[in-house]
Amino acid sequence: MGEQDPSDRLRGDQPKETKENGTGSFSQFSSSVRTMVRIRQKYLAMKKRRLEIAAVSSQSFVSSRSTTPKVFTFDNVYDPVTSNPASPRKRKKKKKGRVLYPSSSLRAKPTKESSRAKNCLYFLFIIVFLQIYNAIENLDDHVLKYDLEGLEKTVKREVFGQQEVTERLLGHLRDYLSTYVHNKPLVLSLHGPTGVGKSHVGRLLAQHFRSVVGDELVLQYFVLHHCPTDDDIPQCTKSLDSHVSEMVTQAEEAEKIPVFIFDEVEHMPRELLDTLRDLINSQNNNEYLNAIYILISNLGQEDITKFVLHNSSVSVSGRLSLSQELTPWLRSYLQRHHMLFLEAELLPFMLLEKSHVMDCFIDEMSREGFYPDRPHVERLAEELSYYIVGEQEFSHTGCRQVVAKVNLL
Template structure:
């Protein structure tokens, strides 16, 4: 036995497994692994083994340390030395193919499957048509509002109604929003509330006069006075049927002419419950569409005591903007608070006021009463002298609170005072 064989015997014997867990395949794998490790260590430790392996020369079989090729050269495992591993040339990486670009001089065509279909063109045409219809509708809204000359109405109200700039501004805002289109889901109900003499009936007359002028048809403006048209409360059912018939005639004619009618009901606090029920039924969306296109203006003294109490209680601060002030001033929350309190009070009497836009009219200050005298004097042919108007205003009674003088009856007695002045001048030759 040569040197290589004598050196393998002590290490080739694998320890026997004493436990029952080891089986034959596992012992074979362990034995093979140990033998491979021993061969690898022997080959690396022998001097000149790496050089001989690199040059391909084999030792003679009789030289010491030479291994027989059939026993010591593995057929299925190769062990490269450190020199061989370092002398190997690195594998070249495969270069990725470059992106194919079109020449600059050639024409580029889309693939046939990516051409735009006709459906996309139809969609673009549809979008253009819808946009044109929307633009046309916006222009029609402006044209519909211009028919009623709301700018002229606002100027007339600001010039003729004294001490109520916030109420006038709120009325015009509601009218502009409603008259912007001819098609509506329900009528517009304006409820003007306030004590006597603050200008509610005057505003109702100005609205009726303006709408008669712009609509060019007196039949499209209905003025209903509760004390005149239905003086007997016992005939409430007959008044109810008459009111429904007159309203139906007005809205039917207005629908034929494609116009918005105006219906003014003065002294609404005198209307019996049956007529309030009828008005509430006219506001419901279940009725025919021509009933939805109408403007109702209710002039009522209901809630006048609440407004008077609120104004006197908050007289230390300016509740609402006066003439020349901004419509949306810091006092706007006070106005909203007054509307909310007033509506809560009125809803307890009838649910009609829940659907109404409440517009409170405040007490008039003394300078506003003086302006009322001057306006009435000019209308009766007198020179509107400031000193004379102030002397006439001194004859009225006022609430004196926090430096303000609020007229208890507003401008209610202005017409009577001016008539007395006219009668005296006729006898004295003034």
């Protein structure tokens, strides 16, 4: 066999290569077809969109030409969204004007001016402060002038068993004497049974105020001594009226407060009570408003005794309020006696217990120079009569018989 011609080999081998590359050429053809289809679809979509935009723009242009002529702009051609009449127009926000501040070098600094009103305000504050301070100092000086601290020490030392009523008495005096100008006089009415210390308190008050304001501004009036009979009543009323008027006038000139102490008020006739009430309620002159009236009596002593004995079972701390419980009833009783007591602050004195009577014996024996032997004092106290309620003993006559007992020693 001879060698083959090269051309024959080429022709013989060609069908074999075509078969082998048939599958690859078909896949390349399908992918290119799909690409051409996608390009055509995109082209048609873009063309359709351009036609729609052109149609909308042409309609808006025609409608604008049919209306009144307007200045032509390119807003409707290139901005179909804003050219649509159905779409709302956006309002342009107004730009706020910028606040321009001058530079630091050109800024005019305010001049500091002194205010006269501010200086006047400071001056007014100083004046008010000085006046208030002066008023407080004057109040303290006015109270110190009457030496109420000394009076308090004396009362606590010499009055036994009446702590509450003495504290109320000193409180009224302290409040009233803290100033000189008043709208009414101070009227204090001391009530209680015999021997509980009412008259003794009156004597201590008279002695103290005589030492601080003078004898001429203190009147200690004993009814049975100054007006003993009924025939002296007209003269007593005139004398009392003139004496009180003279004292208040003198006290007004000296800028002091006079003190009038009336003991044994239960024996005072009605004419004197009326005169005294007119003097207390006098509105003619201001000097009558600056005065202290102290009324001492045993009016209602029987009922006060019953009230204390009935409430004696109350503890010591509770007994301190007995005088406050007794005050409303005592006021209604005294109003029936005379209307003078309407103007008074009532200070009821309680019964004295046996221990208080022994204190009275010790004080009196010390005054007379006797040694206060405790067993001896107890024997002297046993000689007096007492109300016995449970374990408590209240003296019938208080400390009234103590002086007589000590004088017999």
